[in-house]
Amino acid sequence: MQAGRRQFIAGLLATGLVPKPSWADAGSPSFLSAAALVDGTYVLCGIDAALKVTFQLSLPARGHAAAAHPSRPEAVAFARRPGTYAVVIDCVTGSQTALLQVPGGRHFYGHGAFSSDGHLLFTTENDFEAGRGRIGVWDTRAGYRRIDEWDSGGVGPHDIKRLPNTETLVVANGGIDTHPDSGRTTLNIPTMRPNLTYIEAGAIVEVAEPTPPMHKNSIRHLAVNAEGQVAFGMQWQGDGAAPMLVGTHVRGQEMVLLDTPLDHLRDMRGYVGSICYADHDDTIAVTSPRGGIIQFYDARSGQLKKSRPLPDVCGAAASADGILLTSGTGALSFMTGGQQTVSRTESASWDNHLIPL
Amino acid sequence: MKRYLFAAALICAPVAAAADPSVSDIIDGHILPRFDALASTSQDLAQTAQQDCDPTSTDLRAAYGAAFDAWISASHLRFGPTEVDDRAFALAFWPDSRGATPRSLATLIADQDPIAANVETYSDVSIAARGFYALEFLLYDATLMQEGTSDYHCTLVRTVAGDIAATATAIYDDWTGGHADVLLSPGPTATYRSEEEVLQEMLRALTAGLQFTSDSRLGRPLGTFDRPRPKRAEAWRSGRSASDVKLSLESLQDLASRLAVTDPQVAEQLTREFNDALDKLEAVNDPVFASVAKPQSRLKIEVVQQAVDTIRTTVQTELGPTLGVAAGFNSLDGD
Numbered sequence: 001m002q003a004g005r006r007q008f009i010a011g012l013l014a015t016g017l018v019p020k021p022s023w024a025d026a027g028s029p030s031f032l033s034a035a036a037l038v039d040g041t042y043v044l045c046g047i048d049a050a051l052k053v054t055f056q057l058s059l060p061a062r063g064h065a066a067a068a069h070p071s072r073p074e075a076v077a078f079a080r081r082p083g084t085y086a087v088v089i090d091c092v093t094g095s096q097t098a099l100l101q102v103p104g105g106r107h108f109y110g111h112g113a114f115s116s117d118g119h120l121l122f123t124t125e126n127d128f129e130a131g132r133g134r135i136g137v138w139d140t141r142a143g144y145r146r147i148d149e150w151d152s153g154g155v156g157p158h159d160i161k162r163l164p165n166t167e168t169l170v171v172a173n174g175g176i177d178t179h180p181d182s183g184r185t186t187l188n189i190p191t192m193r194p195n196l197t198y199i200e201a202g203a204i205v206e207v208a209e210p211t212p213p214m215h216k217n218s219i220r221h222l223a224v225n226a227e228g229q230v231a232f233g234m235q236w237q238g239d240g241a242a243p244m245l246v247g248t249h250v251r252g253q254e255m256v257l258l259d260t261p262l263d264h265l266r267d268m269r270g271y272v273g274s275i276c277y278a279d280h281d282d283t284i285a286v287t288s289p290r291g292g293i294i295q296f297y298d299a300r301s302g303q304l305k306k307s308r309p310l311p312d313v314c315g316a317a318a319s320a321d322g323i324l325l326t327s328g329t330g331a332l333s334f335m336t337g338g339q340q341t342v343s344r345t346e347s348a349s350w351d352n353h354l355i356p357l
Numbered sequence: 358m359k360r361y362l363f364a365a366a367l368i369c370a371p372v373a374a375a376a377d378p379s380v381s382d383i384i385d386g387h388i389l390p391r392f393d394a395l396a397s398t399s400q401d402l403a404q405t406a407q408q409d410c411d412p413t414s415t416d417l418r419a420a421y422g423a424a425f426d427a428w429i430s431a432s433h434l435r436f437g438p439t440e441v442d443d444r445a446f447a448l449a450f451w452p453d454s455r456g457a458t459p460r461s462l463a464t465l466i467a468d469q470d471p472i473a474a475n476v477e478t479y480s481d482v483s484i485a486a487r488g489f490y491a492l493e494f495l496l497y498d499a500t501l502m503q504e505g506t507s508d509y510h511c512t513l514v515r516t517v518a519g520d521i522a523a524t525a526t527a528i529y530d531d532w533t534g535g536h537a538d539v540l541l542s543p544g545p546t547a548t549y550r551s552e553e554e555v556l557q558e559m560l561r562a563l564t565a566g567l568q569f570t571s572d573s574r575l576g577r578p579l580g581t582f583d584r585p586r587p588k589r590a591e592a593w594r595s596g597r598s599a600s601d602v603k604l605s606l607e608s609l610q611d612l613a614s615r616l617a618v619t620d621p622q623v624a625e626q627l628t629r630e631f632n633d634a635l636d637k638l639e640a641v642n643d644p645v646f647a648s649v650a651k652p653q654s655r656l657k658i659e660v661v662q663q664a665v666d667t668i669r670t671t672v673q674t675e676l677g678p679t680l681g682v683a684a685g686f687n688s689l690d691g692d
Contacts, residue, residue, distance in 0.1 A: 004548070036686065039620070064692060070497060080690075080692065081692055107418075108691065128454075129455075131454075131455060158393075158692075169687060179452070179454035179455075181452070181454055181576075181577055181580065182452040182572055182573045182576065182577055183566060183568075183572025183573065183576045184569070184571060184572060184691075185452055185453060185568075185572050185573045186570070187453075187454060189443070189446065190443040190446045190484055191484075206574065220692075238440070238443075239436055239437065239440035240436075240437075240440075241547055241548070262546070263545075264552075271691075273687060289683075289685055289688040289690070290683065290688045290689070292683055292685075304667060311683060311685060312683060312685030312687050312688050313687075314687035316691075319598070328685040328686025328687040329685065329686075343444035348359060349686035349687075350686075351687070352690060352692060
């Protein structure tokens with residue numbers, strides 16, 4: 001049935017008689033998220049503005065994040081670190097259209113970003129013999145063929161985003177060295193040096209580093225606003241309570257680390273899981289599944305505005321009128337102005353990241 | 358998967374009869390004796406090296422083994438004094454996936470670097486050239502135990518041993534000189550806000566210790582079925598690999614039983630699972646895990662790793678929630 005529909009669409013496309021499929025053909029989802037089902041299998045889901053699941057497509061293993069093609073209803077779902085493959089899924093037909101396999105000596109970190117025209121996909125990877133971060137470059141028009149590989153500008157690159165209206169990539173080099181021979185054991189905590197690296201066409205154009213006392217604060221997850229300001233969430237690897245967990249950066253300027261009142265900072269348990277801009281870029285929202293907390297910061301002043309509990313919350317993404325939060329408990333909670341306005345619970349565990357479309 | 362959902366359901370339920378293990382029991386019965394033993398055996402090691410620095414010396418190797426044993430038994434207690442100035446890494450730079458330890462030592466020896474003459478300045482060398490794993494190369498590695506002049510080698514052995522003793526002593530002094538009180542006096546503006554947060558730190562140490570033993574002590578030699586890596590086992594040169602797994606499990610079991618003291622069911626389950634892992638380890642009967650390369654015996658090592666992972670799941674999903682630590686799908690993930 002699905003193959004038939006796919007052939008049918010392909011046939012129509014070949015005749016040039018119909019418009020190309022769009023996200024509307026996938027049920028007009030507003031968000032994507034990976035999830036684990038009660039039977040222990042893993043899926044990628046589309047979620048619409050009414051918090052209904054528009055599609056549910058099988059994944060071969062536990063997902064981490066996904067990347068949505070800017071125009072085609074196509075998503076790349078990444079396996080959880082240290083995965084060696086990612087699958088490209090046609091979200092209309094539900095079929096896998098390509099498989100990204102990293103070259104030997106590399107593994108994915110679970111995040112990727114598209115070029116503005118959708119012709120290229122960029123993936124964060126580990127060259128684990130060298131202990132150096134890499135950016136894989138894939139040609140989406142050639143069946144996601146790997147065509148290049150760049151230096152990520154640091155160790156342990158995790159999230160990657162494209163600045164709006166540019167082809168500039170920003171990479172969160174978490175700074176943590178791992179090698180698949182020792183599982184998830186961290187190898188370089190005394191010497192780790194996280195940074196934000198900006199890359200244009202393979203060239204590193206700017207590197208922003210936190211000052212030395214912060215060198216054990218791993219920069220992991222990113223959000224960018226319409227003006228190209230980058231917000232980042234950190235994970236503390238040092239002893240005791242984290243000194244801070246959220247920061248912002250604008251190219252050409254110094255990093256700003258947001259001061260969180262001590263009690264609220266401790267509530268996050270040293271760990272930010274996801275970060276996003278919301279309320280037309282007025283707010284930065286961060287989640288901590290370990291603390292079961294969402295915090296909302298004023299994006300301009302950097303002041304903490306509100307804090308809300310939600311057990312095992314991790315995924316966070318904004319839409320025009322609010323922010324959707326997802327949890328490992330299955331909860332989908334839509335908040336406007338820091339107050340929950342709509343909520344539902346699916347019998348699934350929503351995985352780390354929610355991707356806005 | 359069901360386990361996660363079940364655990365997630367549990368954390369939403371009110372905690373029945375809040376567990377209340379004793380922080381002072383854990384400090385006096387678990388933490389202080391281990392760092393005391395580490396400091397005293399390390400001082401012994403430094404003194405023995407002064408008397409006899411020949412790498413094949415029976416006395417020196419025995420003193421080294423005793424101090425290393427003490428470290429393995431304390432190696433999961435990674436908070437407070439061990440983290441000041443990266444002391445734990447200075448004692449134990451391992452796993453060393455890129456061979457930094459033998460490379461740093463070979464460079465020191467080739468250069469006859471005078472930094473090795475003095476314990477006080479030795480802390481400025483690469484952290485990879487310090488600690489128990491570096492000393493293992495100097496005492497047991499077929500190449501490095503013979504490299505350079507015997508005088509320089511002797512100096513290096515004495516200095517590395519002296520540096521270990523200084524680090525171990527500093528950790529113990531910090532524990533007795535104030536850090537035990539930090540754990541015993543939580544408060545709104547203190548390092549720990551509540552006794553629950555102190556216990557959560559202990560729980561983290563337990564979980565991280567189990568993961569390290571599974572991922573590194575067992576996972577490294579196992580490699581993959583197609584490519585087993587016996588030479589990646591921990592301290593195989595000195596024949597310690599299986600013994601280190603045993604020492605770590607025994608120590609983690611001691612901590613787990615103290616944390617589970619008010620929940621007899623979880624305590625009993627943990628006792629059963631630790632004993633099972635230790636029994637399976639004994640059945641491997643291979644001190645350096647060389648048998649990972651043979652399918653039959655490899656399986657025996659894989660089942661030890663699975664048994665350790667079972668304990669970790671129990672700690673996270675059963676013990677964790679009794680100490681106020683959510684055992685959710687995302688909160689356990691860490692990425």
